Amino acid sequence: MATKVLSVDDSRTIRMIVGKAFRPYDCQMVEACNGEEGLATAAREKPDLIILDVTMPVMDGVTMLTKLKEDATLKSIPVIMLTAESGRDNVLQIAKLGVRDYLVKPFKEDQLIEKAGKIITLQKKAA
Amino acid sequence: MTQTLDLANVREFLTRHFIDVFDTMLSIKAIPAAKTEVPHHGERVSGSVGFAGENMNGVLYIHVSAPFAKQVAATMMGVTPEEISNDHEVNDVIGEVSNMVTGGLKSWMCDIGTECAMSTPAIIRGNSFSIEPMEDVQRDLLVFDCGTEKVIVEIHIKIN
Numbered sequence: 452m453a454t455k456v457l458s459v460d461d462s463r464t465i466r467m468i469v470g471k472a473f474r475p476y477d478c479q480m481v482e483a484c485n486g487e488e489g490l491a492t493a494a495r496e497k498p499d500l501i502i503l504d505v506t507m508p509v510m511d512g513v514t515m516l517t518k519l520k521e522d523a524t525l526k527s528i529p530v531i532m533l534t535a536e537s538g539r540d541n542v543l544q545i546a547k548l549g550v551r552d553y554l555v556k557p558f559k560e561d562q563l564i565e566k567a568g569k570i571i572t573l574q575k576k577a578a
Numbered sequence: 579m580t581q582t583l584d585l586a587n588v589r590e591f592l593t594r595h596f597i598d599v600f601d602t603m604l605s606i607k608a609i610p611a612a613k614t615e616v617p618h619h620g621e622r623v624s625g626s627v628g629f630a631g632e633n634m635n636g637v638l639y640i641h642v643s644a645p646f647a648k649q650v651a652a653t654m655m656g657v658t659p660e661e662i663s664n665d666h667e668v669n670d671v672i673g674e675v676s677n678m679v680t681g682g683l684k685s686w687m688c689d690i691g692t693e694c695a696m697s698t699p700a701i702i703r704g705n706s707f708s709i710e711p712m713e714d715v716q717r718d719l720l721v722f723d724c725g726t727e728k729v730i731v732e733i734h735i736k737i738n
Contacts, residue, residue, distance in 0.1 A: 463667070464654055464674045471656045506677075508698065535681025540688055555685075556678045557602035 453479040454571050457498035459489035459515065460533065461507040465556075469502050472560035476573045486510030490518055493525055500571050502563070505534040505545070516548050529570045533558070581690045583634060583737055585716050588683070592638075592720055595682040596731055599675060600724065604653050608722040608729065615719070616641050616708065616730050623647035623668065624702040624709075625676030629684055631694030636735035638680045639709060640672065646727040647672050665703070673699030679731065712736075 456478050458469040463484075470480045481496050483489040486503075487510040493501060501519075505512040512532060520526045532545050532553040545553050552566045567573060581587050593610055600608040616622075621644035628637045642650065651671035652659040662668060676699045684696055702709075711717040711734045720731040 462670055462674045462677075464651075464671045467655045506696070506698075535678050536685045536688070540693075541685065556681065557599045559602055 453477045454500070454573065455479045455481060455496060455498040456567070456571075457481045457483065457489065457492055457496060457501045459483045459486065459492075459501060459507070459512065460504040461485055462504070465504065465533065468560065469563065472563045473567075473573075475575055476564075477576050478573070486512060486515030486518075489515050490525075493519065493528060494522075498528060500567060501528055501530045502567075503530050503532050503550075505532060505536070505541075513544065513548065516550065520549055531563070531566055531570070583687060583690060583692050585718055585733075585735065585737075588733060588735065589718055589720060591686045592679070592683060592731060592733065595686070596679055596720065596722065596729075599678050599682070600722075600729075603675070603678070604650060606650075606653070606724050608724050611721045611723045611728065613719055614721050614728070614730075616732065620644070621703070621705050622707075623672050625672040625699055626702065627676045627680035627699050628697035629680060629687075629694045631687070631692055632738075633692055634687075634694065634735060634737045636715070636733060638676065638683065639730075639732040639734075640676045640679060641730040641732065642672065643727060644668075644703070646724070646729070650675070669701040669703075673701055709734075 458466045460466050461484050466482050483492045485507045503512045529551040532550045535556045551570050597608045600606045623642055623644050625640045647668050648659050651668040654671050715734045715736045718733050722729045
């Protein structure tokens with residue numbers, strides 16, 4: 452069964468870049484464009500990994516992550532946070548919430564795959 | 579040495595960070611060029627993000643020609659320019675690039691002790707428009723050569 456990755460970002464561009472990064476691997480991508488949709492999608496799809504943006508309308512990534520960690524059925528799903536802000540305070544806040552890793556935008560697809568590969572098993576698609 | 583928030587330091591940081599964003603996300607080499615005003619001819623796409631804190635507020639704009647905006651969008655999304663079917667996709671990419679550049683500026687300001695919040699990106703499109711700063715607002719332009727194209731980063735900042 453393919454590994455399932457949920458990308459939560461209000462920017463379609465970033466969701467496309469995340470999807471492109473995982474394209475060579477046997478992964479099923481699912482998407483949501485804010486934290487509220489992200490929570491609902493996580494509950495429905497039970498992904499193996501969530502790539503979560505910090506700044507989003509409706510519900511931001513920090514709130515979504517907090518709610519995710521409060522839910523007994525979802526709290527074990529590993530999360531990599533994406534943030535455009537690398538400031539100390541921002542990074543410390545993210546770290547405290549229990550994310551597995553974070554990535555500061557701009558980022559290269561290889562960096563995302565390297566971080567994801569440390570959390571989930573990524574298998575190259577058969578040629 | 580601790581940096582202070584002034585236009586010269588903002589300019590220095592933004593130059594480095596803009597080059598990094600274009601290189602990392604687009605593999606486009608941006609080279610600082612001589613200052614020039616934003617051209618008033620040809621269709622232009624301008625991304626903007628506002629920022630505001632206790633000690634300052636401002637707006638950062640990134641101006642690109644419409645054809646180059648489409649090329650940037652295609653590169654970032656991993657498709658050909660012909661596959662980009664509407665302006666929304668281009669707007670999203672230019673908005674995201676503006677967000678990354680301003681996000682870096684916000685982080686730098688945070689690290690020198692000047693917290694601020696950012697707005698969501700907005701896009702202005704048109705053939706002939708200029709953006710004028712309000713009174714007491716400092717304005718600066720950073721110009722980059724990206725191949726045959728010019729990209730202009732315009733910053734308006736009011737430091738209290």
